[in-house]
Amino acid sequence: MLFKDAYGGTPLHWAAFKGDLDAVGFLLSISRSTIFEKDHRGYFPIHIASKADNVKVIKMLVERWHEPEELLTTEGRNILHVAAMNRSDNVVRYILATPELRKLLNERDINGDTPLHLAAGYCHPGVVLSLTRQKGINLNYLNNEMLTPFDVYCKYKDIAFFEEMKLQNGITFCALSSAGCEQSLDLNTHKEKRIVTMLPNPAKIQWMKDQVGALLTAGTLVATGTFTAGFALPGGYNSPDNNPDKGTATMINNHMFQLFMICNTASFYCSIICILCCSYALLGDVYPAVKALRLAGKLFGVALPMMSLAFMAALHVVTGKLSWLASLILIMGTISLVILFTDSIISLAPLDWNLPLVRSVSYCICRLLVFVFLREYDAEPPAYLSEKSGSKNKKKKSKKKKSKDKVEKESSSKNMNEKSKDMDEKDE
Incomplete structure (x- = not known):
């Protein structure tokens, strides 16, 4: 046993x-x-x-x-700490649903980290959503380094920004900010110093340039399509022969045509500004380029749904006399627009407002994204949480290797001596 x-x-x-x-x-x-x-x-x-x-x-x-x-483990962590740092969302929910175990919610380990610190540091959005929804949780506990859970996430984000875990980081940010997690004054005080001392990573810069190129191409295509649609109007123009409204659109009084014009115009100007932001993102300075790239992504997130809505309205105008076809177009367009607008709301809507309604909406959206996209993902421990343990493990491993090498050398030397003695005895 x-x-x-x-x-x-x-x-x-x-x-x-x-x-x-x-x-x-x-x-x-x-x-x-x-x-x-x-x-x-x-x-x-x-x-x-x-x-x-x-x-x-x-x-x-x-x-x-x-x-x-x-x-408790040697690091002073209970079962909720271990579940939070290993993405065991089912265990977290069971503990939070059990009144006898709910007292583990705000417990700290040796480093002063609560389970929310570990979930935010390891960037597990599902666990963060479960913890922040629980009543009685302290969202802004300070650990031994005077960092809140949001600070721990920010330190990890600086390491993993523009990597393949961008969606995971974004959902974690929405979950923390909408719940009311805040940065500590200590981290805000040294924010400028930390940004100045940070050196840009060449790999991240190349990834950013690739994204700028993709946005520039997509924005140009949207601008071209909407510009063309602005002059190739559905229904055409009134003929100039003895017509007081010559040159104007024939469907000007149609409500769907008016929706087409509004959405097409909005999509065109958003794509133009997106192209302008992409040109600023190609500048040599990294940090203005990052801000311009973020703004360009948001503008493109508006331009694409607007263009889709204008396309649906235009098709409804030209098929208005055939009711079943117009209804089918509306149904298909509505389904696609719901998907597009959901994606745009996630990137544009102020999900970090600490309001009950916004918290509920952001929780549902984030939980849906976790279920659809992040049911299975690999998350290595961030440098902040694994630095100390990693260095300790390396030291231990090196010590073990040295001791093993010594034992192997001693055993090999003994075997050689014994063999030499046996050979000498045989020779005698």
């Missing part, structure tokens, strides 16, 4: 990791003391189950030991 592997794990550790309820129940029936056995990382079996997102195993272990808050 107390046999341990090379990592210090007992059979109960492995059963908790695999989620085998029969094995866990059998091992606990033989000896309940295995609950209090740690592995080399300082994890109890309940921490392993929390890391593996095995809720049923945690329920079984909690039934045998009703005070899991006393089971």
Whole structure:
């Protein structure tokens, strides 16, 4: 029962990791003391189950030991800390839904980090959404470095900005800001110094240039299409022969035609300004280029839905006499516009307003995005949270390697001496 592997794990550790309820129940029936056995990382079996997102195993272990808050790792982390840093959203929801375990919500580890600090630092948007929706959570606790959860996220964002985890970072930002998380005064005080000392990453600059080129091409296409549609009006123009309204559009009094003109004009000017911002983004200075690129992306997010809406209105104008076709066009256009406007709202709407309605809307949108796009993603621990542990692990590994090398050298030298003695005896 107390046999341990090379990592210090007992059979109960492995059963908790695999989620085998029969094995866990059998091992606990033989000896309940295995609950209090740690592995080399300082994890109890309940921490392993929390890391593996095995809720049923945690329920079984909690039934045998009703005070899991006393089971802490060597870093002072409870099961909610471990679940938050390992994206175990099911375990987080179970803990928050259990009144006896809800007291773990604002507990701190050795570094002063709460579960929300770890979820924000590791950039797990699903866990952040679950934690911030819970009543009684302190959103602006300061850890030992005087950083709030939003500060921890900002430090991670500086490392992972413009990388493949951009959507993950954006959802985490919306979840934190809409919940009311704030930056500490200490981080705001040194913000300018930190920005000045930051050196641009060549890989990120190249990624930004590629994005600018893509936006420039797309904005030019939208501007060209809307410019052409502005003169090729549906229904044409009134003929100049004995007509007081010569040169004007024939469908000028149609409401859908008026919607077409408004949306087409808005799309054209947004795309033009987007192209202008892209030209500013090609400047040598990195930080104005980043701001111009963000503005260009928002303008393009407006231009594209406006152009789609103008296209739908124009088709409805020319097919107005055929009711079933006009209705079908409206249905198809409405579905596509809902998708486009949802994407635009996510990038443009002020989801960081701390208002109940906006919080509910942003929570639903972010939860939907997590379910659709981020059900399976790999998230390495950020430098802020893994720097210390990584350096310690490297030191330990180097020490272990040195000790192993010494043992191997000594054993090899002994073997050589023994072989030489045997050879000498044979020669004699």
